[in-house]
Amino acid sequence: MTTPLPNPSLQVTADHSLKQVEAPVYAPGFGEVLLHVKATGVCGSDIHFWKTGRIGSLIVEGDCILGHEAAGVVLQCGEGVATLKPGDRIAVEPGVPCEQCWLCQEGRYNLCEDVQFAGVYPYHGTIQRYKVHPAKWCHKLPDNVTYSEGALLEPLSVVMHGIKSAGLSLGRGAVVCGAGPIGLIALAAARASGAHPIVITDLESRRLEFAKKFCPAVRTYQVDRNLDAEGNAKKIRKLYGDDEYVAPETVLECTGVESSVVTACFTCRRGGTVMVIGVGRSIMNNLPFMHLSLAEIDLKFINRYRDTWPAGLQCLGGGILDLKPLVTHTYPLEKALDALHTCSDLSNGSIKVQIIDEAENVL
Known part of the structure; x- marks a missing residue:
């Protein structure tokens, strides 16, 4: 050859x-x-x-x-x-x-x-x-x-596996933590899946501005470095109003950063699901175990993906996602x-x- x-x-x-x-x-x-x-x-x-x-x-x-x-x-x-x-x-x-x-x-x-x-x-x-x-x-x-x-298609597959495992619901609130590539794909996929309202969070205002242009229907929240996880979670929850039922049922955590994972746990409504998609540290010491337990919040994880490429191709080729x-x-x-x-x-x-x-x- x-x-x-x-x-x-x-x-x-x-x-x-x-x-x-x-x-x-x-x-x-x-x-x-x-x-x-x-x-x-x-x-x-x-x-x-x-x-x-x-x-x-x-x-x-x-x-x-x-x-x-x-x-x-x-x-x-x-x-x-x-x-x-x-x-x-x-x-x-x-x-x-x-x-x-x-x-x-x-x-x-x-x-x-x-x-x-x-x-x-x-x-x-x-x-x-x-x-x-x-x-x-x-x-x-x-x-x-x-x-x-x-x-x-590869990062899309990561998101598709996470969304399928999380069980996003039509017309139910969702949060996406992190406005990097995975977070933005998760935002687009969650929107296409019918979740509403959706809030996306990030430390960087420039990335949140990009998210707003990429998906105009989204609400954005810039993480306050001066607040702890519970403080940021309360402010995120306020974006959904006072009705607990409308509070985010699903949180797609796309950063893997420990503080963001903890914030996700406090942001999710009782009985909801936190799906960690991001890659993080080997050991996290500050997860709010009893909060998750008392609120029956499912903390879930994924490892890459399976059986996603054919569906991903349909999403791109069929115009479902751009x-x-x-x-x-x-x-x-x-x-x-x-x-x-x-x-x-x-x-x-x-x-x-x-x-x-x-x-x-x-x-």
């Missing part, structure tokens, strides 16, 4: 460094396809791996190509691939489960302990030009869905390092940063 172009990649190292290096190009094996990655979104987890070297028990122990929010085009198919052909435009579902354990057998493959997840050491990710991936975990893009939108405005910054693959620096600095005003490769291939 020959490749007409080099394969630049962005790799994180065990000593918390980033480097742009040429990566090898592999031929697709049985059931695999070789992709040209056209778009990859930068995720907060990429920044975590760079800055801290770990997320919980997931530790960077060597060089690893980052990236898992991706879409591209099929260049070659390995033996046994019947569902795809060269030229097909696809979105990458980055987790490849073992399909043998009891969790996989139950259909809960997102909980598989032996999952090979792109961009999590030692499994190389999508911030490279060429990547081999199992055809089973590649999903065809409708003609009216761009590569950029296809790369947004997530294109979330992409505020794009960089060519050769400047992927700049993309991560932009994403890691909130002063740049980025929402979703994507790495785009417009190079042509003739494999």
Whole structure:
């Protein structure tokens, strides 16, 4: 196999460094396809791996190509691939489960302990030009869905799994904590799901202004750094009026920050659900256990997603969700390092940063 172009990649190292290096190009094996990655979104987890070297028990122990929010085009198919052909435009579902354990057998493959997840050491990710991936975990893009939108399917899947698990109700109040990419997608999805009224919170006024433009029906609340969790929760609850029934039944916590999780617990109405979607610290010491217990508030969590890509494609292709405005910054693959620096600095005003490769291939 020959490749007409080099394969630049962005790799994180065990000593918390980033480097742009040429990566090898592999031929697709049985059931695999070789992709040209056209778009990859930068995720907060990429920044975590760079800055801290770990997320919980997931530790960077060597060089690893980052990236898992991706879409591209099929260049070659390995033996046994019947569902795809060269030229097909696809979105990458980055987790490849073992399909043998009891969790996989139950259909809960997102909980598989032996999952090979792109961009999590030692499994190389999508911030490279060429990547081999199992055809089973590649999903065809409708003609009216761009590569950029296809790369947004991964964070959309996170939100869809969270919303399904939380059980949002039509015409019931909801809160979204955090106006970053996941929070804004959660806002759009909650609105499309019929939740009302919806309040979105954040520390940054600029992000709340963006949220208001992105979803004009939303109410915004800027978190007061001088108030504790209960104080902020009371002010959020006031936005719903005095009727306890109208108070938020569901809180989608999209930051993972401990103080925000605690605020979410005090914001939720009695008998409601707090769904933690954000990635946080390994240990949180200040959760209001007895408040949750006495109010019978369900505190729930998700791990990535399962069975979301087909529905996500319908949302984007069918016009149910328009997530294109979330992409505020794009960089060519050769400047992927700049993309991560932009994403890691909130002063740049980025929402979703994507790495785009417009190079042509003739494999």
